[in-house]
Structure formats: structure tokens, C-alpha cells
Amino acid sequence: MLSRTADHLYWMARYMERAENVARILDVNHRMSMMPQSAVQEEQAWGATLRIMGLEAPFHQRYAEITPDAVLEFMIFDDDNPSSVRNCLRAARENAHAVRGTLTSELWETTNGTWLKMRDFTREQFADLGASEFFEWVKYRSHLSRGVTIGTMLQDESLRFTRLGTFLERADNTARILDVKYQLLLPAGEVEGGAADYYQWSALLRSVSAFEVYRKVYRDLITPSRVAELLLLRVDMPRSIARCMKEVYTNLREVANDQSAETERRAGELEAQLRFGRIDDIVRDGLHNYVVRLLARVQDLGNRIADDFLVPVSGSRS
Amino acid sequence: MTIKHYYNEMSDEGGHVRAHYSSYANWLSEMPEERLAQKRAEADALFHRHGITFAVYGEKDAGTERLIPFDIIPRIIPADEWHTLAAGLRQRVKALNLFIHDIYHEQNILRAGHIPTEQVLNNAQYRKVMQGVDVARDLYAHIAGVDIVRAGKGEYYVLEDNLRVPSGVSYMLENRKMMMRLFPRLFSRYRVAPVDRYPDMLLKTLRSVAPTGVTDPTVVVMTPGAYNSAYFEHAFLAQQMGVELVEGQDMFVQDDQVFMRTTQGPQRVDVIYRRIDDDFLDPLAFRPDSVLGVPGLLQAYRAGRVTLSNAIGSGVADDKSIYPYVPEMVRFYLGEEPILHNVPTHMCRNKEDLAYVLDNLAELVVKEVHGAGGYGMLVGPASTKAEIEAFREVLVAHPERYIAQPTLALSACPTFVESGVAPRHIDLRPFVLSGEEVQLVPGGLTRVALREGSLVVNSSQGGGTKDTWVLEA
Numbered sequence: 001m002l003s004r005t006a007d008h009l010y011w012m013a014r015y016m017e018r019a020e021n022v023a024r025i026l027d028v029n030h031r032m033s034m035m036p037q038s039a040v041q042e043e044q045a046w047g048a049t050l051r052i053m054g055l056e057a058p059f060h061q062r063y064a065e066i067t068p069d070a071v072l073e074f075m076i077f078d079d080d081n082p083s084s085v086r087n088c089l090r091a092a093r094e095n096a097h098a099v100r101g102t103l104t105s106e107l108w109e110t111t112n113g114t115w116l117k118m119r120d121f122t123r124e125q126f127a128d129l130g131a132s133e134f135f136e137w138v139k140y141r142s143h144l145s146r147g148v149t150i151g152t153m154l155q156d157e158s159l160r161f162t163r164l165g166t167f168l169e170r171a172d173n174t175a176r177i178l179d180v181k182y183q184l185l186l187p188a189g190e191v192e193g194g195a196a197d198y199y200q201w202s203a204l205l206r207s208v209s210a211f212e213v214y215r216k217v218y219r220d221l222i223t224p225s226r227v228a229e230l231l232l233l234r235v236d237m238p239r240s241i242a243r244c245m246k247e248v249y250t251n252l253r254e255v256a257n258d259q260s261a262e263t264e265r266r267a268g269e270l271e272a273q274l275r276f277g278r279i280d281d282i283v284r285d286g287l288h289n290y291v292v293r294l295l296a297r298v299q300d301l302g303n304r305i306a307d308d309f310l311v312p313v314s315g316s317r318s
Numbered sequence: 319m320t321i322k323h324y325y326n327e328m329s330d331e332g333g334h335v336r337a338h339y340s341s342y343a344n345w346l347s348e349m350p351e352e353r354l355a356q357k358r359a360e361a362d363a364l365f366h367r368h369g370i371t372f373a374v375y376g377e378k379d380a381g382t383e384r385l386i387p388f389d390i391i392p393r394i395i396p397a398d399e400w401h402t403l404a405a406g407l408r409q410r411v412k413a414l415n416l417f418i419h420d421i422y423h424e425q426n427i428l429r430a431g432h433i434p435t436e437q438v439l440n441n442a443q444y445r446k447v448m449q450g451v452d453v454a455r456d457l458y459a460h461i462a463g464v465d466i467v468r469a470g471k472g473e474y475y476v477l478e479d480n481l482r483v484p485s486g487v488s489y490m491l492e493n494r495k496m497m498m499r500l501f502p503r504l505f506s507r508y509r510v511a512p513v514d515r516y517p518d519m520l521l522k523t524l525r526s527v528a529p530t531g532v533t534d535p536t537v538v539v540m541t542p543g544a545y546n547s548a549y550f551e552h553a554f555l556a557q558q559m560g561v562e563l564v565e566g567q568d569m570f571v572q573d574d575q576v577f578m579r580t581t582q583g584p585q586r587v588d589v590i591y592r593r594i595d596d597d598f599l600d601p602l603a604f605r606p607d608s609v610l611g612v613p614g615l616l617q618a619y620r621a622g623r624v625t626l627s628n629a630i631g632s633g634v635a636d637d638k639s640i641y642p643y644v645p646e647m648v649r650f651y652l653g654e655e656p657i658l659h660n661v662p663t664h665m666c667r668n669k670e671d672l673a674y675v676l677d678n679l680a681e682l683v684v685k686e687v688h689g690a691g692g693y694g695m696l697v698g699p700a701s702t703k704a705e706i707e708a709f710r711e712v713l714v715a716h717p718e719r720y721i722a723q724p725t726l727a728l729s730a731c732p733t734f735v736e737s738g739v740a741p742r743h744i745d746l747r748p749f750v751l752s753g754e755e756v757q758l759v760p761g762g763l764t765r766v767a768l769r770e771g772s773l774v775v776n777s778s779q780g781g782g783t784k785d786t787w788v789l790e791a
Contacts, residue, residue, distance in 0.1 A: 002568050003579045098544045100369065101557035112369050157581060257582050309581045 005099045006161040007310035012095035012111065013149075013165030019088035020142035021173035025049055026075055027135040028177075028207030033068060035199055046071045048184050052176045053083050072131065077123065085138055089118045092145075104152040107145065114141040160251045164305060167251070171244035171298050174208060178231045179291040182224065201227055208239045228287055229279035241294065242274040248301065255309065263304040270297055325472040325729040326741055327393060338396045338789060341507050346391070346732075346739070354390065354734050357500050361388050364499070370492050370550055387782030388493060390500065393731045393744060393764040394508075397791035400760055403466065403474060403748070406657030407758060409648060411462045411750040414479060414635045416651040418458040422448045422631065427650055433643045438634065442688060445596065445631035447603065451620050454527040455753070458629035461520070461591075462750040463487070466658075466762075468729035475661045475726070477745065479644065481628060481636040483593050486763040486783075487749050488551035491516060491558075493763075493785040509790040511760035516749070517558035520591075523753035524559075527625050528588045535588035535625075538562045538578065540569075542594050542610045552593050566594075571614030574621040589625045596630050638687045638721050639665065662724060666717035675722040676713070679706050682722040683773075684713065697773060699725050728773055731784065733766055743767045745775050746786065760788035 029049050033042055046066050050056045055074075058081060063070040078084045082091075093115035100108045126134055146166065153159045181204045201222045205211040210230055217234065218226055235242045249271040252264050282290045328339045335343040365371070365385050395403075420427050421438050422445075428435045438444060463484025465477040494513055498505055521537065528535035541552035543565055556563035562578065569578050569587060577584035592599065598608040603616035618624050634640060642663045648656040664671040664682075675682060679698050686694040696709045713720055730741035748762030764784040765775035775781040 001581050002562055002564060003581055004565070004568050005562070006581045094544075097369070099553075099563075100550075101553035101563045105368065108369060109367050113367055116366070161581070255581060 001102075001157045001161075003310055005102050006157065007306075008095040008099040009102065009158055009161045010165035010305075010310060012092050012099075013162040014169040015088045015092035015095065016111070016142055016145050017166050017169040018083060018173070019085050019092065020139055021170070021177075022053070022075055022083060022085050022088065023135040023138035023142075024207045025052055025173075025177055026072065027132065028181075028203050029071075030068075030131050030135070031203045031206070032200060042068070044184060048180045049075070052180045055081065055083060073123075076126070076134070086118055086121075089115050089138075089141075102158050104148070106148045106152045110141075110145050110148045114145070117141075157255055160255045161309070163251045164248060164255075167244040167247040168298060168302050168305075170239060171241050171248070172295065174231055174239050174244070175241055175291050175295050175298065177204070177207065178228060179288060179295075182228065182287055185224065198222060205230075210237060210239065213237055225279055225283050228283065232282065233274055233277050233279060235275060242271070242277075245271040245274055252305070257308065260304075260308040263301065263308050266297070266304065267301055270301070324727040324741075324743070325468055325470065327468075327729055327731040327744070328741075338394050342392070342394065342504070345504060345507065351738060354739075358388075358390050358734060361390060361496050361500060364496065365492075368492075370488075386489060386777045387768060388496065389733050389742075389766055389768075389782050389784045390497070391732050391734055391739065392497060392785045392787045393746070394787045394789065395761075397789050399474075400511075400788045401791075402657065404758060404760070406474075407464055407748055407750050408756045409652065409654060409657055410464065410476065410479070410644065411459065411752055412756055413647040413651050414462070414481065414644065415457050415459055415752055417647045418481075418629070418632055418635050419453075419456045420651075421634065422451065427647065430650065432646050432650055433640070437639055441634050441637055441639065443596075443631070443633035443637050445634075447616065447620070448629070448631040452622065453629050454529060454625055457527055457752050458632045459635065460523055460527055460627045460629075460752050462752070463747045463763075464750060466746040466748065467661075467726055468744075468746075469661075469726040472729065474658060476644070476658050477661060477726075478638070479636040479641065480747075481632045482595065483628070484747070484749065485548045485551055485593070486747055486765075487516060488554040489783050490749070490761060490763045490786065491554075493783055494761075497785040508787065511788045511790050513759045513761045516759045517555065519751055519757060519759065520555065521559040521561070523751040523757075524589045524591055524625075524627055526753035527627065529622055529625055532588045536561075536586060537589040537591065538564045538587055540564050540566070540590050540592040540594055542566075542598070546593075548593065555591070564590075566598075566608075566610045566612050569612045569615075571612060571618050574614075574618045574623050576612065576615065576618050576624045587624060589627060591627045596633065599626070599630065638663075638685055639667070639718075641721075661726060664722040666713060666720040666722060671722075672713075672717045675720075676710065679710060681725060683725050684709065684720050684722045687719050687721060697725065700771075700773070725773070728767075731764075731766065733768070733782075733784070735768060735770075740770070742770070743773050743775070744784070761786040 026049065029045050032045055043066050046068060047056070049071060050059050059074055062080065063074060074081055074084065076085045079087065081087060093111050096103060096108055096111040149159070149162055153162070185200050201224065202211055205214050205222070205227060208231065214222065214227070214230055217230065230237055231240050233242050234240050235246055237243055245267065249267045252260070252267050256264055328343065329335050362385060365388060371385055417427065427433055428438060459481040461484060463480040463486060465480065467475050467477050469475060490513060524537045525535050537559065538561055539552055539556040541549060541563055543549065546552070553563055564578055569576055576587040576590070578587050594610055597604045598610045600611045600613060600615040601608045602613045616630070619626055619630065642660065642665060645656040645660055648654055664675050666672045666675055675684065679696070682698045684696040684698070696706070698706065728743040728745060731744045732739050733742040735742065744764050744766045746762050746764050748758055750756065750758045764786045765781050766784055767773055767775045767780070768782045769780055772780070
């Protein structure tokens with residue numbers, strides 16, 4: 001398939017997944033903010049949201065102080081923020097539009113319909129609907145896109161590159177959510193099970209649709225290291241890094257070409273390390289450092305996939 | 319301006335419904351207007367959701383895509399009329415292809431004196447680079463969109479032969495799908511000839527004109543990009559044919575062979591259905607500022623290693639200054655009498671013609687020879703005195719740039735507009751495919767001028783479209 005087509009499919013999926021994850025991150029904060037907490041804690045929590053996305057600097061250029069309303073405006077509607085939900089849905093639609101002939105009509109209509117609705121969405125409607133309902137809507141539309149993708153697309157390269165986009169983006173986002181919340185909820189030196197608030201951890205789990213999963217898997221109290229294990233190492237947890245990397249590796253093997261062997265090896269290596277990793281070792285060495293290294297490797301894979309498949313290959317002499 | 323006497327597609331002069339419309343007319347008379355309005359709203363919503371839109375030039379935001387208004391009342395053509403039309407179209411397009419081949423080779427028609435040589439060779443659309451170049455099957459215009467109008471007592475006339483990148487076929491196909499969805503039961507009352515095999519016919523045509531020696535050709539559709547006004551159609555046709563939709567940047571030329579960049583490395587391209595003008599195809603050969611084209615494409619083409627569809631230089635044959643000679647081409651190349659008529663045309667480059675045109679501006683339609691899309695024209699009867707005088711100056715300054723035709727009383731078809739069901743003027747664009755054989759699906763795109771009295775059907779000028787029903791015998 002055309003490299004440019006693969007590129008558009010990959011980014012279509014990444015942006016849709018990113019919109020969903022932004023909604024998830026905002027949603028967990030929104031839920032936490034309804035629980036008793038000090039003004040400092042609240043500002044920390046919203047600040048952490050911006051930090052997850054690496055958007056603190058652009059935020060402060062545009063807004064005087066961190067308030068829930070300002071962060072919501074910035075992360076949902078702001079056209080100057082490339083990761084705002086609005087911009088993500090627009091970018092997903094623009095990428096889909098560029099390759100609409102490659103998509104099934106159901107997938108195109110879903111992506112286009114999502115954008116048309118978001119485009120016409122006013123602040124007043126947002127206020128009426130309420131933040132939680134809005135985040136539900138974003139998640140729902142993302143679920144729908146994914147379902148339509150899997151349910152209607154031919155299982156060829158188009159699907160593989162779409163899936164690569166989804167899982168690389170999700171791996172990145174899950175890692176960021178875990179890292180920031182872990183630091184926030186369990187400051188260095190604090191002992192597990194101490195001050196950690198059950199509600200806070202459960203809100204984090206809910207943000208990645210993992211609350212019921214946790215109950216089912218552990219049948220026990222919520223502890224930070226188990227949360228970390230669930231989100232990092234459990235292959236059966238659909239939003240965990242281990243799961244994402246397994247999907248990345250599988251899809252990568254299906255599209256392998258003459259120059260992608262090293263990328264495949266690196267993806268396989270990371271997948272195996274996650275599959276056989278132990279949470280005790282990770283926590284002992286420091287979760288934050290681990291996640292920083294993990295994010296770098298995920299990003300490396302993204303760059304390598306772009307080089308191997310998506311960017312026009314150098315076969316042209318012109 | 320309102321034309322008082324025109325051919326009404328549905329009813330005759332006495333107000334009686336024509337036989338082929340009678341069943342539909344009964345159905346329509348039982349249909350409350352609210353219901354029609356509701357069906358139209360449903361159609362609009364579906365077209366929006368499917369993204370069947372056109373982008374207006376210069377507007378980049380995704381939100382500015384517009385719908386071409388769709389009218390839910392079909393235009394119906396009886397089987398015998400279509401039979402004649404189709405034969406005429408095949409004949410005409412055959413002659414046009416022979417003409418294009420001739421003027422880039424022996425130029426017999428010029429030597430025989432049927433067309434003034436300088437009008438062909440000095441035409442801006444005549445491509446010297448094509449002289450002596452052999453193309454597959456000697457065919458140039460593989461896809462032709464011929465504009466047909468009906469005037470007077472219902473005679474069909476050819477208004478224009480579009481041989482460059484005629485568009486609109488996707489609307490023909492989508493309009494039919496929409497009608498079948500909105501009014502399924504109507505289709506059991508009528509035996510409407512299906513049009514949905516057009517994409518198959520197109521693919522077969524494109525494959526049949528692959529370069530010599532290529533047995534399993536790779537066909538692609540080439541688009542200027544997602545912001546082009548006809549992008550929907552480009553993507554639609556590529557998808558329906560199951561071929562890649564490429565942009566210039568996706569292709570490159572190496573050793574006179576065209577390749578596209580794929581995830582599995584370079585892949586050979588044999589036939590390019592290009593929806594982009596000659597000028598933008600190859601920055602090395604034509605406009606150097608073009609970022610849409612492929613450097614070296616012309617060289618590969620001249621070497622016979624790739625087919626461009628339509629061929630470079632086809633445009634000379636659909637130029638309005640060449641149009642008056644098409645009936646002569648039919649006689650010259652095929653030895654047949656033309657089945658379809660031309661609209662009588664005055665060529666302002668001729669002194670006598672110009673004098674006549676200047677004396678009768680208020681009755682005539684004056685068009686730019688190279689113009690398209692309904693721009694730069696004067697519709698005399700619809701213009702004010704000041705407009706006519708302003709146009710007169712332009713015309714006198716450059717008479718060779720204009721032709722003039724009588725204002726045709728285009729036929730009208732009942733259309734659902736603000737005031738209810740009322741007649742509006744229409745035309746018809748069937749699509750003729752030339753490959754191993756010359757063929758067309760029964761029907762075409764019917765365009766309708768939605769404003770009362772208007773004769774301009776172009777979508778850029780407030781025109782809409784209708785489904786076109788050719789009845790089976």
C-alpha cells in the first residue's frame with residue numbers, strides 16, 4: 001500500500017486514541033476533584049494533567065493560573081493546543097479524509113460524524129451536558145471507531161497500520177497516566193498502603209477502565225504496586241503496556257519489509273521484557289525511572305516505524 | 319429572464335402527462351409536500367454523513383465543504399430515445415478519438431481542408447510534445463463527459479465534449495443509490511436500467527489501454543489532493559475500482575518507468591487515471607511551479623512506458639473553437655452522418671460571424687473558447703443593457719476568444735423547490751468510455767438550474783443534480 005496512505009491511517013488511529021485518552025485523563029481528575037481535597041491538592045492534580053501530556057509550558061503561555069475551567073477549556077476546545085480533544089478529532093478526521101477511499105464507508109462515516117458533532121459542540125452545550133457526560137461521549141465515539149475498524153476492515157495492511165497507531169498511542173498514554181499519578185499519590189519515601197487514598201487509586205483504575213478488571217484479577221485490596229503491575233505487565237489487561245506492545249509486535253510482523261528487521265527486533269525485545277518482568281524489581285528500582293525509559297523506547301519504535309514504512313522511501317533520484 | 323416556450327420533460331403542450339412519466343406523476347400527485355420535504359431532508363443528512371461533498375476553492379477548513387443540492391424528482395428517458403442518444407454518443411466519441419490521433423500524426427483532416435490548420439496547431443490545448451507519439455490503441459479520450467441539452471420541440475443537442483478530466487460520474491452513482499434508498503417502491507413500478515457497473519467498466523477500459531506488453535497492469539487514480547473540489551469523486555472511483563488513489567508526491571520516475579512509494583518498497587505503475595490538468599502533470603515539462611506532478615512523467619509517457627488517461631493533448635478536441643467541426647469529423651473519419659446535432663455556433667474570429675453576434679447580443683449566449691464552469695460568459699436575454707455593453711467591449715477587443723450560440727430553451731423537468739414542485743431547466747452528461755470497445759452505462763448526470771428561469775446548471779453557479787432514469791425497453 002502507499003506509504004502516504006499507511007501514514008494517514010496510522011495517524012488517524014493515533015489521534016482518535018489520543019482524544020480518548022485525553023478524555024480519560026481529564027475524567028479521572030474531574031472525578032477526583034469532586035472528593036474532598038485542599039486547594040493545593042486540586043491545583044497539583046490539574047497541573048499533573050498538563051504534565052502528563054507535556055503541555056505545561058504552552059498552557060502557561062495562554063492562561064494565568066491553573067483552574068479546572070481553564071484546563072478543561074485548554075484540553076477540550078483550544079484550537080492552539082494540538083492535543084485538545086477538538087484538534088485530535090479534527091486531525092483524525094483530516095487523516096481519514098485523505099484516505100477515505102481506503103476506509104470502509106462505515107469507518108469513514110463514523111470518523112466524519114464524530115468530527116462534525118465536535119465541530120458544532122458549543123461551550124453552552126458542554127455546560128449543559130456536564131463534563132462527565134462529554135467524556136463518556138468521546139470514549140463512546142472512540143469505541144465506535146475501533147469497533148467499526150475491527151468489524152469492517154479487511155485484515156490487510158490498512159488494518160495493521162491502523163492498529164499500530166492505536167497501540168503505540170495507547171502505550172504512551174497509559175505509561176504517562178501511571179507515572180504522574182503514581183508520583184502524585186505516592187510521593188517518594190512514603191510507604192505503600194499508608195496515606196494512599198483508596199478513592200484516588202480507584203479513580204485512576206477507572207480512568208483506564210481497569211477498576212472491575214482489578215477486582216477480578218486480584219480479588220483483594222487496591223495497592224499501588226498491584227495497580228502498577230496491572231497497567232504495566234498484565235498482558236490480559238487491554239490498556240496495559242504489555243498488551244499494547246504485544247499488539248505492536250504482532251502487527252509489525254505482519255507488515256515487515258526489507259528494512260524493518262531491527263524495528264521488529266526492538267519491538268519483540270520490549271514485548272518480551274514486559275511479559276517476563278516483575279513488578280517488585282520495577283518498584284525497587286523506581287517506577288518513575290522505569291517509565292521514563294519505557295516512554296523513550298515507545299517513542300523510538302514510533303520513529304522507526306515512520307522511517308521504515310511511512311515516510312516516502314528513498315528510491316527516487318529526483 | 320423566463321423562457322416561455324420550452325420542452326417540458328413530464329407533460330406535453332396540452333398539459334397531458336407523457337406516457338413514460340404517467341406512473342410517476344400519479345405517485346407524485348399522491349405525495350404530500352411535507353413528505354417530499356422530509357425525504358429531501360433525509361437525503362441531505364445522508365449526503366452529509368457520507369461526506370459526499372465538494373470543497374469550494376480556496377477554503378481550507380474542513381467545515382466549508384458543501385453539498386451539491388440533490389433533487390428528489392427523477393429525470394426519465396424512454397428506451398428508444400436513449401437508444402438513439404447512445405448510438406450518437408458512441409459515434410461522436412469515436413470520431414473525436416480519431417481526430418486527436420490524426421492531428422498528432424498525419425493531419426489528414428487539416429490537409430483535406432476541413433478545419434483551418436492554424437485553429438488546431440495554434441490552439442493553446444494543442445501539445446506539440448505529442449506529435450508522433452503513439453499511445454495504446456490510438457485512443458486519447460478514454461473517458462468523455464458529453465454535455466447534452468434538449469431544446470425546441472425536444473431535439474437533443476450536444477453542447478460540449480468534455481475530454482480532459484470530466485467529473486460528475488460519482489454523483490450519477492450516488493444519486494441512484496439515494497433514490498433507491500428513499501423510494502424503494504418506486505423502483506418496482508419502473509424498469510430503470512442500472513448504472514452501478516460503471517466502476518467495473520471504467521477499470522476494464524483503463525486496463526485495456528495499458529502500455530503494450532503489460533499483461534497485468536497496475537492502475538491508479540491520480541488526484542491533486544484532499545482539498546481539490548472533486549476529491550470526493552477521485553477517492554470514490556479509486557475505492558470502487560479497488561485501486562490506489564495517488565498524489566504526485568507518491569510517485570517517481572526511474573529509467574522511464576513510473577513507480578509509487580509503498581510500504582513494501584517501490585511498485586510499478588502502468589495506467590494513471592489522472593484527475594489533474596496537463597499543465598500540472600510534470601514540472602519538468604509543463605509548469606515548473608507545479609508541486610502536484612511527477613518529475614519525468616512526460617518522458618516516461620512519450621517512451622510508451624505508462625498510459626495517461628486521458629492522454630496529454632486531448633483538450634484540443636473539446637475546445638469551443640473546434641466544437642463546430644465535430645460533425646465534419648464524423649463524416650470525414652467514419653463516413654457517416656452525425657446522429658447527434660451540434661448547437662449552431664458563430665465563431666467570433668470570423669468577421670461576418672462577429673458582425674452578426676454584435677448585432678444580436680441580447681439574444682445570444684456568448685462563451686469564452688477556453689472557459690469552463692459557467693464563468694466568463696454572457697447570457698444575452700438574462701443580462702442588463704449595461705452588462706451587454708460591457709461585454710461588447712471585451713468581445714471587440716478579443717473576438718477570437720469567443721463563440722456565440724442562440725439562447726437555447728433548455729428543456730425543463732419538475733423539480734422540488736421552495737415553492738413546491740415546479741419546472742426547472744436541465745441538461746445531461748453521459749459518460750462515454752473508450753477502450754477495447756466504446757461503451758456507456760444507460761444514463762448520466764442530470765444537472766438542474768434551481769433558480770427559476772435560470773439556464774446555468776453548473777454546481778459552482780447554483781445548480782443541483784437529479785437521478786437520471788433510462789427505462790428498459
